[in-house]
Amino acid sequence: MPYQLYYWDSIQGRGEFVRLTLEEAGADYIDVSRGLESSGQGIHAMIGILKSRSEAHIPFAPPFLKDGDLIVSHVANILMYLGPKLGLAPDDLGLRHVANGLQLTITDLVAEVHDTHHPIATSKYYEEQKEEAKARSAEFIDNRVPKYLGYFERVLKQNPAGPAHIVGDRLTYVDLSLFQVFEGLRYAFPRATAHLADRYPLLTAIHDGVAKRPNIARYLASERRIAFNEDGIFRHYPELDKDAK
Amino acid sequence: MPYQLYYWDSIQGRGEFVRLTLEEAGADYIDVSRGLESSGQGIHAMIGILKSRSEAHIPFAPPFLKDGDLIVSHVANILMYLGPKLGLAPDDLGLRHVANGLQLTITDLVAEVHDTHHPIATSKYYEEQKEEAKARSAEFIDNRVPKYLGYFERVLKQNPAGPAHIVGDRLTYVDLSLFQVFEGLRYAFPRATAHLADRYPLLTAIHDGVAKRPNIARYLASERRIAFNEDGIFRHYPELDKDAK
Numbered sequence: 001m002p003y004q005l006y007y008w009d010s011i012q013g014r015g016e017f018v019r020l021t022l023e024e025a026g027a028d029y030i031d032v033s034r035g036l037e038s039s040g041q042g043i044h045a046m047i048g049i050l051k052s053r054s055e056a057h058i059p060f061a062p063p064f065l066k067d068g069d070l071i072v073s074h075v076a077n078i079l080m081y082l083g084p085k086l087g088l089a090p091d092d093l094g095l096r097h098v099a100n101g102l103q104l105t106i107t108d109l110v111a112e113v114h115d116t117h118h119p120i121a122t123s124k125y126y127e128e129q130k131e132e133a134k135a136r137s138a139e140f141i142d143n144r145v146p147k148y149l150g151y152f153e154r155v156l157k158q159n160p161a162g163p164a165h166i167v168g169d170r171l172t173y174v175d176l177s178l179f180q181v182f183e184g185l186r187y188a189f190p191r192a193t194a195h196l197a198d199r200y201p202l203l204t205a206i207h208d209g210v211a212k213r214p215n216i217a218r219y220l221a222s223e224r225r226i227a228f229n230e231d232g233i234f235r236h237y238p239e240l241d242k243d244a245k
Numbered sequence: 246m247p248y249q250l251y252y253w254d255s256i257q258g259r260g261e262f263v264r265l266t267l268e269e270a271g272a273d274y275i276d277v278s279r280g281l282e283s284s285g286q287g288i289h290a291m292i293g294i295l296k297s298r299s300e301a302h303i304p305f306a307p308p309f310l311k312d313g314d315l316i317v318s319h320v321a322n323i324l325m326y327l328g329p330k331l332g333l334a335p336d337d338l339g340l341r342h343v344a345n346g347l348q349l350t351i352t353d354l355v356a357e358v359h360d361t362h363h364p365i366a367t368s369k370y371y372e373e374q375k376e377e378a379k380a381r382s383a384e385f386i387d388n389r390v391p392k393y394l395g396y397f398e399r400v401l402k403q404n405p406a407g408p409a410h411i412v413g414d415r416l417t418y419v420d421l422s423l424f425q426v427f428e429g430l431r432y433a434f435p436r437a438t439a440h441l442a443d444r445y446p447l448l449t450a451i452h453d454g455v456a457k458r459p460n461i462a463r464y465l466a467s468e469r470r471i472a473f474n475e476d477g478i479f480r481h482y483p484e485l486d487k488d489a490k
Contacts, residue, residue: 107349
Protein backbone atom coordinates (compact mmCIF):
# COMPACT_ATOMS: atom_id res chain seq x y z
CA MET A 1 0.00 0.00 0.00
CA PRO A 2 1.48 3.38 -0.96
CA TYR A 3 2.38 5.97 1.65
CA GLN A 4 -0.12 8.81 1.71
CA LEU A 5 1.39 12.26 2.14
CA TYR A 6 -1.00 15.04 3.17
CA TYR A 7 0.11 18.60 2.57
CA TRP A 8 -1.07 21.78 0.86
CA ASP A 9 -1.36 21.27 -2.87
CA SER A 10 0.18 24.45 -4.24
CA ILE A 11 3.35 25.07 -2.22
CA GLN A 12 6.62 23.32 -1.47
CA GLY A 13 6.49 24.42 2.16
CA ARG A 14 7.26 21.95 4.91
CA GLY A 15 5.90 19.07 2.85
CA GLU A 16 8.81 19.37 0.43
CA PHE A 17 11.26 17.87 2.94
CA VAL A 18 9.12 14.72 2.96
CA ARG A 19 8.62 14.71 -0.82
CA LEU A 20 12.39 14.84 -1.41
CA THR A 21 12.95 11.80 0.80
CA LEU A 22 10.16 9.81 -0.84
CA GLU A 23 11.43 10.79 -4.29
CA GLU A 24 15.08 9.94 -3.59
CA ALA A 25 14.01 6.52 -2.33
CA GLY A 26 11.71 5.95 -5.31
CA ALA A 27 9.00 5.14 -2.77
CA ASP A 28 5.43 4.41 -3.77
CA TYR A 29 3.45 7.39 -2.46
CA ILE A 30 0.40 9.50 -3.12
CA ASP A 31 0.48 13.27 -2.68
CA VAL A 32 -3.14 13.20 -1.57
CA SER A 33 -4.13 16.87 -1.79
CA ARG A 34 -2.99 16.98 -5.40
CA GLY A 35 -5.10 14.00 -6.38
CA LEU A 36 -8.61 13.97 -7.80
CA GLU A 37 -11.63 14.54 -5.60
CA SER A 38 -13.40 11.89 -7.65
CA SER A 39 -10.96 9.29 -6.33
CA GLY A 40 -11.33 10.38 -2.71
CA GLN A 41 -8.26 12.60 -2.80
CA GLY A 42 -7.83 16.36 -3.09
CA ILE A 43 -7.58 19.01 -0.41
CA HIS A 44 -10.89 18.01 1.20
CA ALA A 45 -9.51 14.60 2.07
CA MET A 46 -6.80 16.35 4.08
CA ILE A 47 -9.17 18.81 5.73
CA GLY A 48 -11.43 15.89 6.59
CA ILE A 49 -8.72 14.26 8.69
CA LEU A 50 -7.69 17.55 10.31
CA LYS A 51 -11.29 18.23 11.35
CA SER A 52 -12.25 14.65 12.15
CA ARG A 53 -14.10 14.11 15.42
CA SER A 54 -13.51 10.36 15.35
CA GLU A 55 -9.95 9.83 14.09
CA ALA A 56 -7.73 8.27 16.79
CA HIS A 57 -4.59 10.35 16.37
CA ILE A 58 -5.33 13.67 14.75
CA PRO A 59 -2.48 15.88 13.58
CA PHE A 60 -2.20 19.54 14.57
CA ALA A 61 -1.29 20.66 11.05
CA PRO A 62 0.01 19.39 7.71
CA PRO A 63 2.22 17.78 6.66
CA PHE A 64 1.28 14.36 7.93
CA LEU A 65 1.81 10.88 6.58
CA LYS A 66 -0.58 7.96 6.61
CA ASP A 67 0.92 4.51 6.58
CA GLY A 68 -2.01 2.14 6.79
CA ASP A 69 -3.97 3.27 9.86
CA LEU A 70 -1.07 5.13 11.46
CA ILE A 71 -0.89 8.92 11.13
CA VAL A 72 2.54 10.46 11.72
CA SER A 73 2.77 14.24 11.94
CA HIS A 74 5.57 16.86 11.87
CA VAL A 75 8.35 16.78 9.28
CA ALA A 76 11.15 15.55 11.56
CA ASN A 77 8.90 12.82 12.97
CA ILE A 78 7.79 11.69 9.51
CA LEU A 79 11.40 11.56 8.34
CA MET A 80 12.52 9.67 11.45
CA TYR A 81 9.73 7.19 10.74
CA LEU A 82 10.45 6.85 7.02
CA GLY A 83 14.25 7.10 7.09
CA PRO A 84 15.04 3.57 8.27
CA LYS A 85 12.33 2.03 6.06
CA LEU A 86 13.67 3.79 2.96
CA GLY A 87 17.39 3.27 3.63
CA LEU A 88 17.89 6.99 4.25
CA ALA A 89 18.75 6.94 7.96
CA PRO A 90 21.84 5.68 9.80
CA ASP A 91 21.77 2.03 10.86
CA ASP A 92 23.13 2.89 14.30
CA LEU A 93 20.32 3.74 16.74
CA GLY A 94 22.36 6.45 18.46
CA LEU A 95 23.16 8.08 15.13
CA ARG A 96 19.46 8.06 14.30
CA HIS A 97 18.94 10.39 17.23
CA VAL A 98 21.86 12.51 16.02
CA ALA A 99 20.13 12.71 12.62
CA ASN A 100 16.86 13.64 14.30
CA GLY A 101 18.60 16.36 16.32
CA LEU A 102 20.03 17.84 13.11
CA GLN A 103 16.63 17.68 11.42
CA LEU A 104 15.05 19.48 14.39
CA THR A 105 17.62 22.25 14.02
CA ILE A 106 16.49 22.53 10.39
CA THR A 107 12.89 22.67 11.68
CA ASP A 108 13.82 25.64 13.86
CA LEU A 109 15.56 27.37 10.96
CA VAL A 110 12.50 26.86 8.76
CA ALA A 111 10.23 28.31 11.45
CA GLU A 112 12.48 31.38 11.57
CA VAL A 113 12.28 31.69 7.79
CA HIS A 114 8.50 31.70 8.09
CA ASP A 115 8.66 34.41 10.72
CA THR A 116 10.75 36.69 8.50
CA HIS A 117 7.53 37.45 6.62
CA HIS A 118 5.12 36.77 9.50
CA PRO A 119 6.78 38.08 12.66
CA ILE A 120 3.59 39.15 14.41
CA ALA A 121 0.66 37.01 13.34
CA THR A 122 0.23 33.99 11.08
CA SER A 123 -3.44 34.94 10.86
CA LYS A 124 -2.67 38.28 9.21
CA TYR A 125 -1.33 39.13 5.77
CA TYR A 126 2.32 39.92 5.17
CA GLU A 127 1.31 43.43 4.09
CA GLU A 128 -0.09 44.04 7.58
CA GLN A 129 3.26 43.33 9.27
CA LYS A 130 5.69 44.54 6.63
CA GLU A 131 7.67 46.90 8.84
CA GLU A 132 8.19 44.28 11.53
CA ALA A 133 9.07 41.79 8.79
CA LYS A 134 11.86 44.08 7.61
CA ALA A 135 13.33 44.26 11.11
CA ARG A 136 13.05 40.52 11.64
CA SER A 137 14.55 39.75 8.20
CA ALA A 138 17.56 41.99 8.88
CA GLU A 139 18.16 40.12 12.13
CA PHE A 140 17.72 36.82 10.31
CA ILE A 141 20.24 37.70 7.60
CA ASP A 142 22.80 39.29 9.91
CA ASN A 143 22.70 36.89 12.83
CA ARG A 144 20.60 33.80 12.34
CA VAL A 145 21.70 32.60 8.89
CA PRO A 146 25.41 32.69 9.83
CA LYS A 147 24.62 30.97 13.13
CA TYR A 148 22.68 28.11 11.53
CA LEU A 149 24.80 27.61 8.42
CA GLY A 150 28.02 28.05 10.38
CA TYR A 151 26.79 25.33 12.70
CA PHE A 152 26.01 22.88 9.89
CA GLU A 153 29.36 23.61 8.22
CA ARG A 154 31.09 22.81 11.51
CA VAL A 155 29.08 19.60 11.95
CA LEU A 156 30.25 18.53 8.49
CA LYS A 157 33.85 19.40 9.31
CA GLN A 158 33.73 17.45 12.57
CA ASN A 159 31.85 14.42 11.25
CA PRO A 160 34.14 11.50 12.20
CA ALA A 161 33.01 9.70 9.03
CA GLY A 162 34.10 12.62 6.84
CA PRO A 163 32.42 15.76 5.46
CA ALA A 164 30.63 14.14 2.51
CA HIS A 165 27.46 13.69 4.60
CA ILE A 166 26.01 15.47 7.62
CA VAL A 167 25.79 12.28 9.67
CA GLY A 168 27.58 8.99 9.15
CA ASP A 169 29.18 7.96 5.88
CA ARG A 170 26.21 7.81 3.53
CA LEU A 171 23.25 9.82 2.33
CA THR A 172 20.42 10.40 4.80
CA TYR A 173 17.24 12.43 4.76
CA VAL A 174 19.10 15.21 6.58
CA ASP A 175 21.37 15.78 3.56
CA LEU A 176 18.26 16.05 1.39
CA SER A 177 16.78 18.59 3.81
CA LEU A 178 19.96 20.67 3.76
CA PHE A 179 19.69 20.78 -0.03
CA GLN A 180 16.17 22.17 0.32
CA VAL A 181 17.23 24.78 2.90
CA PHE A 182 19.93 25.99 0.49
CA GLU A 183 17.50 26.14 -2.41
CA GLY A 184 14.95 28.00 -0.34
CA LEU A 185 17.33 30.54 1.15
CA ARG A 186 18.72 31.31 -2.30
CA TYR A 187 15.24 31.81 -3.69
CA ALA A 188 14.05 34.01 -0.84
CA PHE A 189 17.21 36.01 -0.23
CA PRO A 190 19.37 36.11 -3.39
CA ARG A 191 21.40 39.08 -2.16
CA ALA A 192 21.99 37.74 1.34
CA THR A 193 23.02 34.34 0.00
CA ALA A 194 25.28 35.49 -2.84
CA HIS A 195 28.34 34.32 -0.95
CA LEU A 196 27.11 31.00 0.42
CA ALA A 197 29.46 28.90 -1.71
CA ASP A 198 32.52 30.83 -0.46
CA ARG A 199 31.54 30.80 3.18
CA TYR A 200 30.09 27.31 3.43
CA PRO A 201 31.97 25.09 0.96
CA LEU A 202 31.11 21.79 2.63
CA LEU A 203 27.40 22.60 2.79
CA THR A 204 27.53 23.76 -0.82
CA ALA A 205 29.05 20.42 -1.80
CA ILE A 206 26.17 18.61 -0.06
CA HIS A 207 23.68 20.77 -1.96
CA ASP A 208 25.35 20.25 -5.31
CA GLY A 209 25.73 16.52 -4.75
CA VAL A 210 22.05 16.09 -3.90
CA ALA A 211 20.97 18.11 -6.94
CA LYS A 212 22.85 15.69 -9.21
CA ARG A 213 21.37 12.48 -7.80
CA PRO A 214 19.37 10.84 -10.61
CA ASN A 215 16.08 10.51 -8.70
CA ILE A 216 16.31 14.04 -7.34
CA ALA A 217 17.30 15.56 -10.70
CA ARG A 218 14.38 13.76 -12.33
CA TYR A 219 12.01 14.96 -9.63
CA LEU A 220 13.19 18.58 -9.83
CA ALA A 221 12.62 18.57 -13.58
CA SER A 222 9.15 17.02 -13.25
CA GLU A 223 5.75 18.59 -12.76
CA ARG A 224 5.65 17.06 -9.31
CA ARG A 225 8.11 19.73 -8.11
CA ILE A 226 6.02 22.82 -7.38
CA ALA A 227 7.88 26.07 -8.07
CA PHE A 228 8.76 28.34 -5.13
CA ASN A 229 6.10 31.00 -4.70
CA GLU A 230 4.91 33.68 -2.30
CA ASP A 231 2.41 31.42 -0.53
CA GLY A 232 5.12 29.08 0.76
CA ILE A 233 7.64 29.26 3.58
CA PHE A 234 10.49 30.60 1.46
CA ARG A 235 9.14 33.80 -0.12
CA HIS A 236 11.00 36.26 -2.26
CA TYR A 237 10.11 39.77 -1.16
CA PRO A 238 12.93 42.00 -2.48
CA GLU A 239 12.28 44.55 0.27
CA LEU A 240 13.24 41.95 2.93
CA ASP A 241 16.51 40.98 1.24
CA LYS A 242 19.83 42.72 1.72
CA ASP A 243 23.55 42.03 1.40
CA ALA A 244 25.06 39.84 4.09
CA LYS A 245 27.44 41.52 6.52
CA MET B 246 26.60 5.88 34.65
CA PRO B 247 24.15 8.73 35.27
CA TYR B 248 22.58 10.66 32.43
CA GLN B 249 24.14 14.10 32.05
CA LEU B 250 21.67 16.88 31.28
CA TYR B 251 23.14 20.11 29.94
CA TYR B 252 21.03 23.24 30.18
CA TRP B 253 21.19 26.78 31.51
CA ASP B 254 21.57 26.78 35.28
CA SER B 255 19.12 29.47 36.33
CA ILE B 256 15.96 28.92 34.30
CA GLN B 257 13.36 26.20 33.80
CA GLY B 258 13.24 26.93 30.07
CA ARG B 259 13.25 24.06 27.61
CA GLY B 260 15.36 21.93 29.93
CA GLU B 261 12.45 21.61 32.34
CA PHE B 262 10.60 19.22 30.05
CA VAL B 263 13.57 16.84 30.32
CA ARG B 264 13.99 17.38 34.07
CA LEU B 265 10.35 16.45 34.70
CA THR B 266 10.76 13.17 32.84
CA LEU B 267 13.99 12.27 34.63
CA GLU B 268 12.41 13.18 37.98
CA GLU B 269 9.20 11.23 37.42
CA ALA B 270 11.24 8.15 36.52
CA GLY B 271 13.56 8.60 39.50
CA ALA B 272 16.44 8.37 37.01
CA ASP B 273 20.04 8.83 38.02
CA TYR B 274 21.09 12.11 36.39
CA ILE B 275 23.35 15.10 36.79
CA ASP B 276 22.16 18.61 35.94
CA VAL B 277 25.66 19.49 34.79
CA SER B 278 25.53 23.30 34.62
CA ARG B 279 24.32 23.43 38.21
CA GLY B 280 27.22 21.34 39.48
CA LEU B 281 30.56 22.47 40.83
CA GLU B 282 33.30 23.68 38.53
CA SER B 283 35.75 21.90 40.83
CA SER B 284 34.20 18.57 39.81
CA GLY B 285 34.29 19.36 36.10
CA GLN B 286 30.71 20.56 36.00
CA GLY B 287 29.20 24.04 35.90
CA ILE B 288 28.20 26.21 32.98
CA HIS B 289 31.69 26.09 31.42
CA ALA B 290 31.40 22.34 30.94
CA MET B 291 28.32 23.00 28.81
CA ILE B 292 29.89 25.86 26.86
CA GLY B 293 32.92 23.66 26.28
CA ILE B 294 30.84 21.10 24.41
CA LEU B 295 28.92 23.75 22.45
CA LYS B 296 32.18 25.34 21.30
CA SER B 297 34.16 22.14 20.86
CA ARG B 298 36.13 21.84 17.63
CA SER B 299 36.67 18.11 18.09
CA GLU B 300 33.41 16.68 19.47
CA ALA B 301 31.81 14.27 16.97
CA HIS B 302 28.17 15.36 17.23
CA ILE B 303 27.87 18.90 18.48
CA PRO B 304 24.48 20.28 19.46
CA PHE B 305 23.16 23.57 18.10
CA ALA B 306 21.91 24.74 21.49
CA PRO B 307 20.97 23.50 24.96
CA PRO B 308 19.32 21.40 26.20
CA PHE B 309 21.25 18.30 25.28
CA LEU B 310 21.75 14.99 27.00
CA LYS B 311 24.90 12.93 27.24
CA ASP B 312 24.48 9.19 27.67
CA GLY B 313 28.00 7.80 27.65
CA ASP B 314 29.56 9.15 24.44
CA LEU B 315 26.28 9.87 22.72
CA ILE B 316 24.98 13.46 22.65
CA VAL B 317 21.26 13.83 21.96
CA SER B 318 19.93 17.34 21.34
CA HIS B 319 16.47 19.00 21.18
CA VAL B 320 13.81 18.38 23.81
CA ALA B 321 11.54 16.15 21.72
CA ASN B 322 14.50 14.08 20.56
CA ILE B 323 15.84 13.68 24.10
CA LEU B 324 12.41 12.61 25.32
CA MET B 325 11.96 10.16 22.46
CA TYR B 326 15.36 8.71 23.37
CA LEU B 327 14.70 8.56 27.11
CA GLY B 328 11.00 7.66 27.10
CA PRO B 329 11.30 3.96 26.28
CA LYS B 330 14.32 3.53 28.60
CA LEU B 331 12.46 5.13 31.52
CA GLY B 332 9.09 3.48 30.96
CA LEU B 333 7.50 6.78 29.98
CA ALA B 334 6.75 6.10 26.31
CA PRO B 335 4.22 3.80 24.66
CA ASP B 336 5.38 0.24 23.97
CA ASP B 337 3.89 0.29 20.50
CA LEU B 338 6.35 1.69 17.92
CA GLY B 339 3.65 3.49 15.97
CA LEU B 340 2.32 5.14 19.12
CA ARG B 341 5.86 6.29 19.90
CA HIS B 342 5.70 8.35 16.73
CA VAL B 343 2.28 9.62 17.76
CA ALA B 344 3.80 10.69 21.09
CA ASN B 345 6.69 12.36 19.28
CA GLY B 346 4.25 14.22 17.02
CA LEU B 347 2.39 15.54 20.06
CA GLN B 348 5.66 16.56 21.72
CA LEU B 349 6.68 18.43 18.56
CA THR B 350 3.42 20.34 18.67
CA ILE B 351 4.35 21.31 22.23
CA THR B 352 7.76 22.38 20.89
CA ASP B 353 6.04 24.70 18.43
CA LEU B 354 3.83 26.12 21.15
CA VAL B 355 6.86 26.77 23.36
CA ALA B 356 8.65 28.55 20.49
CA GLU B 357 5.60 30.78 20.08
CA VAL B 358 5.62 31.53 23.81
CA HIS B 359 9.24 32.63 23.45
CA ASP B 360 8.34 34.87 20.56
CA THR B 361 5.63 36.66 22.55
CA HIS B 362 8.45 38.53 24.31
CA HIS B 363 11.01 38.30 21.47
CA PRO B 364 9.07 38.71 18.21
CA ILE B 365 11.83 40.49 16.31
CA ALA B 366 15.26 39.45 17.56
CA THR B 367 16.52 36.92 20.10
CA SER B 368 19.73 38.93 20.17
CA LYS B 369 17.99 42.05 21.48
CA TYR B 370 16.41 42.80 24.85
CA TYR B 371 12.68 42.54 25.41
CA GLU B 372 12.60 46.27 26.09
CA GLU B 373 13.83 46.91 22.55
CA GLN B 374 10.84 45.10 20.99
CA LYS B 375 8.13 45.78 23.52
CA GLU B 376 5.56 47.24 21.12
CA GLU B 377 5.89 44.31 18.71
CA ALA B 378 5.74 41.97 21.72
CA LYS B 379 2.38 43.43 22.69
CA ALA B 380 0.98 42.81 19.21
CA ARG B 381 2.35 39.29 19.09
CA SER B 382 1.09 38.46 22.59
CA ALA B 383 -2.43 39.64 21.74
CA GLU B 384 -2.38 37.35 18.71
CA PHE B 385 -1.03 34.53 20.85
CA ILE B 386 -3.74 34.91 23.48
CA ASP B 387 -6.63 35.42 21.06
CA ASN B 388 -5.78 32.87 18.41
CA ARG B 389 -2.87 30.61 19.20
CA VAL B 390 -3.61 29.49 22.77
CA PRO B 391 -7.17 28.38 21.87
CA LYS B 392 -5.86 26.64 18.76
CA TYR B 393 -3.18 24.67 20.62
CA LEU B 394 -5.12 23.89 23.80
CA GLY B 395 -8.28 23.15 21.85
CA TYR B 396 -6.27 20.68 19.80
CA PHE B 397 -4.86 18.89 22.85
CA GLU B 398 -8.29 18.77 24.48
CA ARG B 399 -9.64 17.17 21.32
CA VAL B 400 -6.78 14.65 21.19
CA LEU B 401 -7.65 13.65 24.76
CA LYS B 402 -11.32 13.32 23.91
CA GLN B 403 -10.58 11.18 20.86
CA ASN B 404 -7.91 8.98 22.47
CA PRO B 405 -9.22 5.44 21.85
CA ALA B 406 -7.67 4.38 25.19
CA GLY B 407 -9.60 7.08 27.07
CA PRO B 408 -8.95 10.69 28.09
CA ALA B 409 -6.80 9.99 31.15
CA HIS B 410 -3.61 10.29 29.08
CA ILE B 411 -2.71 12.09 25.87
CA VAL B 412 -1.51 8.92 24.16
CA GLY B 413 -2.24 5.30 25.05
CA ASP B 414 -3.53 4.18 28.43
CA ARG B 415 -0.71 5.17 30.74
CA LEU B 416 1.51 8.09 31.68
CA THR B 417 4.09 9.22 29.11
CA TYR B 418 6.54 12.09 28.91
CA VAL B 419 3.96 13.99 26.83
CA ASP B 420 1.58 14.17 29.80
CA LEU B 421 4.43 15.57 31.89
CA SER B 422 5.14 18.16 29.20
CA LEU B 423 1.48 19.21 29.07
CA PHE B 424 1.64 19.79 32.83
CA GLN B 425 4.60 22.11 32.29
CA VAL B 426 2.86 24.00 29.47
CA PHE B 427 -0.11 24.61 31.76
CA GLU B 428 2.12 25.78 34.60
CA GLY B 429 4.04 28.07 32.30
CA LEU B 430 1.04 29.62 30.60
CA ARG B 431 -0.59 30.31 33.97
CA TYR B 432 2.58 31.94 35.26
CA ALA B 433 3.12 34.10 32.17
CA PHE B 434 -0.50 35.00 31.40
CA PRO B 435 -2.63 34.78 34.57
CA ARG B 436 -5.42 36.88 33.07
CA ALA B 437 -5.53 35.07 29.74
CA THR B 438 -5.54 31.66 31.43
CA ALA B 439 -8.08 32.39 34.17
CA HIS B 440 -10.64 30.19 32.46
CA LEU B 441 -8.46 27.25 31.43
CA ALA B 442 -10.11 24.79 33.81
CA ASP B 443 -13.57 25.59 32.41
CA ARG B 444 -12.58 25.49 28.78
CA TYR B 445 -10.16 22.56 28.86
CA PRO B 446 -11.35 20.16 31.57
CA LEU B 447 -9.51 17.09 30.25
CA LEU B 448 -6.22 18.95 29.96
CA THR B 449 -6.74 20.39 33.42
CA ALA B 450 -7.22 16.86 34.77
CA ILE B 451 -3.92 15.82 33.19
CA HIS B 452 -2.20 18.80 34.80
CA ASP B 453 -3.69 18.15 38.22
CA GLY B 454 -2.94 14.44 38.05
CA VAL B 455 0.71 15.03 37.20
CA ALA B 456 1.10 17.59 39.99
CA LYS B 457 -0.01 14.96 42.53
CA ARG B 458 2.35 12.21 41.44
CA PRO B 459 4.71 11.54 44.37
CA ASN B 460 7.99 11.99 42.46
CA ILE B 461 6.74 15.14 40.75
CA ALA B 462 5.29 16.62 43.94
CA ARG B 463 8.58 15.97 45.74
CA TYR B 464 10.53 17.52 42.87
CA LEU B 465 8.33 20.63 42.70
CA ALA B 466 8.83 21.17 46.44
CA SER B 467 12.60 20.70 46.20
CA GLU B 468 15.39 23.16 45.50
CA ARG B 469 15.99 21.37 42.23
CA ARG B 470 12.88 23.05 40.80
CA ILE B 471 13.97 26.52 39.73
CA ALA B 472 11.22 29.12 40.08
CA PHE B 473 9.77 30.71 36.95
CA ASN B 474 11.52 33.99 36.20
CA GLU B 475 11.92 36.63 33.51
CA ASP B 476 15.01 35.05 31.96
CA GLY B 477 13.13 31.89 30.96
CA ILE B 478 10.71 31.02 28.19
CA PHE B 479 7.55 31.68 30.19
CA ARG B 480 7.88 35.28 31.41
CA HIS B 481 5.33 37.28 33.30
CA TYR B 482 5.17 40.77 31.83
CA PRO B 483 1.80 42.18 32.95
CA GLU B 484 1.70 44.52 29.95
CA LEU B 485 1.61 41.49 27.60
CA ASP B 486 -1.25 39.77 29.42
CA LYS B 487 -4.95 40.40 28.80
CA ASP B 488 -8.29 38.68 29.25
CA ALA B 489 -9.05 35.88 26.83
CA LYS B 490 -11.77 36.52 24.28
